[in-house]
Amino acid sequence: MEASFPSAPGSLAGIRVIDLTRVISGPFCTQMLGDHGADVIKVESPGKGDVVRGQGNMVNGESWYFAQFNRNKRSLTLDLRSDEGKQILNRLLEGADVLVENFRPGVLAKMGLDDDTLRERFPRLVVGRINGFGATGPYRDRPAYDFIAQAMSGFMGVNGPADGEPMRAAPPISDMVASQNLAFGICAALVRRAATGQGEIVETALTNGLIAMLGYLAAEYFATDQIPARTGNDHPMLYPYxxxxxxxxxxxxxxxxxxxxxxxxxxxxxxxxxxxxxxxxxxxxxxxxxxxxxxxxxxxxxxxxxxxxxxxxxxxxxxxxxxxxxxxxxDPQVQAQQMRLEIDQGDAGRVPVTGFPVKMREAPPALYHRVPRLGEHTRELLGELGMTPSELDVLLARGVI
Amino acid sequence: MEASFPSAPGSLAGIRVIDLTRVISGPFCTQMLGDHGADVIKVESPGKGDVVRGQGNMVNGESWYFAQFNRNKRSLTLDLRSDEGKQILNRLLEGADVLVENFRPGVLAKMGLDDDTLRERFPRLVVGRINGFGATGPYRDRPAYDFIAQAMSGFMGVNGPADGEPMRAAPPISDMVASQNLAFGICAALVRRAATGQGEIVETALTNGLIAMLGYLAAEYFATDQIPARTGNDHPMLYPYxxxxxxxxxxxxxxxxxxxxxxxxxxxxxxxxxxxxxxxxxxxxxxxxxxxxxxxxxxxxxxxxxxxxxxxxxxxxxxxxxxxxxxxxxDPQVQAQQMRLEIDQGDAGRVPVTGFPVKMREAPPALYHRVPRLGEHTRELLGELGMTPSELDVLLARGVI
Missing domain, CATH: 3.30.1540.10 (formyl-coa transferase, domain 3)
Known part of the structure; x- marks a missing residue:
C-alpha cells in the first residue's frame, strides 16, 4: 500500500511543536501530532541523537524501529547542556505552540526551564510531559521503564493464564498509552488556549495511564475487596468465550x-x-x-x-x-484501512510503518515528512531564526549543533 | 482519598458533547472529555439505558462497572427510533459542539444523520465515532468485540508465554485504546475548528488502534519477514530483564x-x-x-x-x-497521584473509581458530576430547549423520553 504525500493541511496545521523526547513514549506522542499536521521539530543531541536511531532492525543503515515513531518530524541537533544550546532552545520556544519532554522530573528545570519560568516567559505555550510515576510522590525520581510500569500499575497482575505467572503485554503498552493520553491532553489544552489565550502544563505518567485502563477489573476489586483472578483467554464471567x-x-x-x-x-x-x-x-x-x-x-x-x-x-x-x-x-480489511504505509526514504529505500488509527474526513492525517536523518533540518530551522551560514559553521565546529 | 467537586473550569469548558455511546469504548472516551470540563450529555434509551447499568458488581443498586466509565456526564433518555426522538436529537445537535457514537457503521445514517447531512446541517459539529474494523472494507459490518479485535489486530499473537497460546490482555484494551484515540482526534478537530470554523468527522476502530501500538514488533516483522516470537515476560533482545x-x-x-x-x-x-x-x-x-x-x-x-x-x-x-x-x-505513589477517587453517590454511598491519568496545572480535571441515574437530567436539559413540563409529561407517557 503506497502512501500519498498530500499538501492538504491536517487538523493541527499551524501548530509548532518543539520535541525534546526520546525512545518511545514521547516520540509516539509527537508523531501523533505530526501525523495530524503539526510542525514537529525533534531536538536531538549532536552526533548521537535519539538512542533508538541505532537500535532494532537496521536496513540500509536506518533503524526501522526508529521509523515506527519518527515520521512527520524534522530533526534539529542542539546541545542542551551548553549555554548557546539553551539560548537557541529559548528562541525556538518563542515561536512554538507546544513543548514536549520525557526527561525525569526536574531535568528541564535544571536547564533553567522550571514550570514557573515556562509559564511566565511563554504564556501561550502548552508544555506536555511524560514521566514514569508522576511529578509528585515518593517515587517521582525513580527510573521508570515500561516493564516496571506494567508491574507496578497492577496491569501485569491481572494478565496471564490462571495457573501461570503475571504476564506483561509484549508491546510497550504503558509507553504507548501514555503517549495517547499526552496527545489528548495537549490538544485539550490547545482547545482551551484558543478560547482563553492561556498556555498550560500537561503531564501524564506511565503507571497512571495503565491504572486508568483497569476499568471493570478495578470496579470488581473496589466492590468485593477481592483481587480479580487471572483467567488467561477465558472471560471471567461468560462462557463460551x-x-x-x-x-x-x-x-x-x-x-x-x-x-x-x-x-x-x-x-x-x-x-x-x-x-x-x-x-x-x-x-x-x-x-x-x-x-x-x-x-x-x-x-x-x-x-x-x-x-x-x-x-x-x-x-x-x-x-x-x-x-x-x-x-x-x-488482511484485506487492514489493507483497506491503510494500516500499513510505506515511507520513501530515498537512497535507504521504502520503509513500511503502521498506519493512522485516527481517520478524519476533511483534514485527514498524512505522511508529510519522511523519517529525518539526524540534524537534517538544523540549518533550515536555525536559518529561520536569522542565523547566518557562517554563524552556524561556528556552532557546528564547537559541537553545539 | 476524597475528591473535590470544584467549580473551576477544565480545558474543555464550554464544549457540549452529545453522547450516543454505550458499553465501554464510547463511554470511556466521553468520560475523558467530561473529566476535562466538557458538558457531556449521555443519551440513553428510555427505561433501559446503557446495558452496563445492570452489569458487573452492583452495590446499593448501582453498578460500579458503570461508574468506572460514566462520571462527569448528565443522562437524558430519548427513544432515537421515534420521529419525535429524532427531532429532539436534531435540536440538541444545534446547540452542541461534539457528537460521539459507537453504533455499527450505517446505524446513524438510518436515523437520517448520514455524514453528508451531518456536515451540511451542523457545519461546526465535530462527529466522533468508534467501530470495530473501520467504516470501509470487507469487515465493516461485522460485529466486533474487544476479544476479537485483540485477536485480529495481531496484538494477541505477540503476547503470552513462549511455550503457550496467544494471550489477550485482561482489560478490554482495544476499547480503551480506541477511546483514547478518539478523544485525541476529537480535540485535534476542535483545534482546527477554532482556526477555521469547520466541523469534522473523526473515526477510529478497535483493530486499528491496536495495530498502531505494535511498534517495534511491527518493525521487526517488516524488516525480517519473520513473525516475532512470543517471549512471555522475557525481553526479546535483552537479558537479564x-x-x-x-x-x-x-x-x-x-x-x-x-x-x-x-x-x-x-x-x-x-x-x-x-x-x-x-x-x-x-x-x-x-x-x-x-x-x-x-x-x-x-x-x-x-x-x-x-x-x-x-x-x-x-x-x-x-x-x-x-x-x-x-x-x-x-501504594503511596498511587495515592499521591490520586489515582483512586471516590464519588459521593448520595443514598447509594461513596463509589471508588480510578483517577485522572492526564494532569493539568491551570485547568485540572475534576469530578464535576457524580454518575447520573438513568434520565436524571432529562427534564432539565429538554427544559433548556424550551419544552414545558406538560409537553414533557406527554413525551414521557408515550415512551419518547
Missing amino acids: GLFKASDGEVAIAPSNDTMVSRLLKALDLLYLLDDPRFADNAQRMANREALREILNGVIEQRRVDDWIEHLNRAGVPCGRVHDLRETFA | GLFKASDGEVAIAPSNDTMVSRLLKALDLLYLLDDPRFADNAQRMANREALREILNGVIEQRRVDDWIEHLNRAGVPCGRVHDLRETFA
Whole structure:
C-alpha cells in the first residue's frame, strides 16, 4: 500500500511543536501530532541523537524501529547542556505552540526551564510531559521503564493464564498509552488556549495511564475487596468465550449474551446442549466450563479456521482468526484501512510503518515528512531564526549543533 | 482519598458533547472529555439505558462497572427510533459542539444523520465515532468485540508465554485504546475548528488502534519477514530483564543497557559474572539465559521483595513489585497521584473509581458530576430547549423520553 504525500493541511496545521523526547513514549506522542499536521521539530543531541536511531532492525543503515515513531518530524541537533544550546532552545520556544519532554522530573528545570519560568516567559505555550510515576510522590525520581510500569500499575497482575505467572503485554503498552493520553491532553489544552489565550502544563505518567485502563477489573476489586483472578483467554464471567481449536489453528469466539450463545450453538449444530442442565444458562456453563469446552472443540476441530470465520459471521456470532503479524498486514480489511504505509526514504529505500488509527474526513492525517536523518533540518530551522551560514559553521565546529 | 467537586473550569469548558455511546469504548472516551470540563450529555434509551447499568458488581443498586466509565456526564433518555426522538436529537445537535457514537457503521445514517447531512446541517459539529474494523472494507459490518479485535489486530499473537497460546490482555484494551484515540482526534478537530470554523468527522476502530501500538514488533516483522516470537515476560533482545523470584513474591527488574546490568550484578554481589565468557555481553547472556536466570534467582530468593526494591532502586536499577490491585491502590505513589477517587453517590454511598491519568496545572480535571441515574437530567436539559413540563409529561407517557 503506497502512501500519498498530500499538501492538504491536517487538523493541527499551524501548530509548532518543539520535541525534546526520546525512545518511545514521547516520540509516539509527537508523531501523533505530526501525523495530524503539526510542525514537529525533534531536538536531538549532536552526533548521537535519539538512542533508538541505532537500535532494532537496521536496513540500509536506518533503524526501522526508529521509523515506527519518527515520521512527520524534522530533526534539529542542539546541545542542551551548553549555554548557546539553551539560548537557541529559548528562541525556538518563542515561536512554538507546544513543548514536549520525557526527561525525569526536574531535568528541564535544571536547564533553567522550571514550570514557573515556562509559564511566565511563554504564556501561550502548552508544555506536555511524560514521566514514569508522576511529578509528585515518593517515587517521582525513580527510573521508570515500561516493564516496571506494567508491574507496578497492577496491569501485569491481572494478565496471564490462571495457573501461570503475571504476564506483561509484549508491546510497550504503558509507553504507548501514555503517549495517547499526552496527545489528548495537549490538544485539550490547545482547545482551551484558543478560547482563553492561556498556555498550560500537561503531564501524564506511565503507571497512571495503565491504572486508568483497569476499568471493570478495578470496579470488581473496589466492590468485593477481592483481587480479580487471572483467567488467561477465558472471560471471567461468560462462557463460551475465548480461543477454540480448529483443524489448522485457533479461532477467537466471543458471544457476549444468551442470544449470541444460542446462535453459536445453532451454528455448531449443538443447540440441544441448552436442554442439558449443565449448560442451560451462563452460570451453569461457567460451572461446567471444561466439559463444554471439550464438546465445542470436538466440533470446531473438524473444520478449518476460515470455514468457521465465514460460517459464524454469517450466523451473527462475533469471531475472528488469531492473526500473526503476517496475517494481520495481509488482511484485506487492514489493507483497506491503510494500516500499513510505506515511507520513501530515498537512497535507504521504502520503509513500511503502521498506519493512522485516527481517520478524519476533511483534514485527514498524512505522511508529510519522511523519517529525518539526524540534524537534517538544523540549518533550515536555525536559518529561520536569522542565523547566518557562517554563524552556524561556528556552532557546528564547537559541537553545539 | 476524597475528591473535590470544584467549580473551576477544565480545558474543555464550554464544549457540549452529545453522547450516543454505550458499553465501554464510547463511554470511556466521553468520560475523558467530561473529566476535562466538557458538558457531556449521555443519551440513553428510555427505561433501559446503557446495558452496563445492570452489569458487573452492583452495590446499593448501582453498578460500579458503570461508574468506572460514566462520571462527569448528565443522562437524558430519548427513544432515537421515534420521529419525535429524532427531532429532539436534531435540536440538541444545534446547540452542541461534539457528537460521539459507537453504533455499527450505517446505524446513524438510518436515523437520517448520514455524514453528508451531518456536515451540511451542523457545519461546526465535530462527529466522533468508534467501530470495530473501520467504516470501509470487507469487515465493516461485522460485529466486533474487544476479544476479537485483540485477536485480529495481531496484538494477541505477540503476547503470552513462549511455550503457550496467544494471550489477550485482561482489560478490554482495544476499547480503551480506541477511546483514547478518539478523544485525541476529537480535540485535534476542535483545534482546527477554532482556526477555521469547520466541523469534522473523526473515526477510529478497535483493530486499528491496536495495530498502531505494535511498534517495534511491527518493525521487526517488516524488516525480517519473520513473525516475532512470543517471549512471555522475557525481553526479546535483552537479558537479564523480567520477573525474578524473591522469598515472598516476584520482583520485576528491567536493566536496559550494559551500565544498568553492571549496577544490577554489583548490587547482587555477582559482578564477577561479567568475567565469565557465558555472561560477558548481552549476546552471550541471551544465549545462556536459563543458566543466568538460575544464578540470579538463587541470590534474589534469599531476600524479600521490599528489600530488593529498596536496594536496587538505591543502586539505580529499574525495578518494581508486581502489584496486585490491592497493592496498587494501597501504594503511596498511587495515592499521591490520586489515582483512586471516590464519588459521593448520595443514598447509594461513596463509589471508588480510578483517577485522572492526564494532569493539568491551570485547568485540572475534576469530578464535576457524580454518575447520573438513568434520565436524571432529562427534564432539565429538554427544559433548556424550551419544552414545558406538560409537553414533557406527554413525551414521557408515550415512551419518547
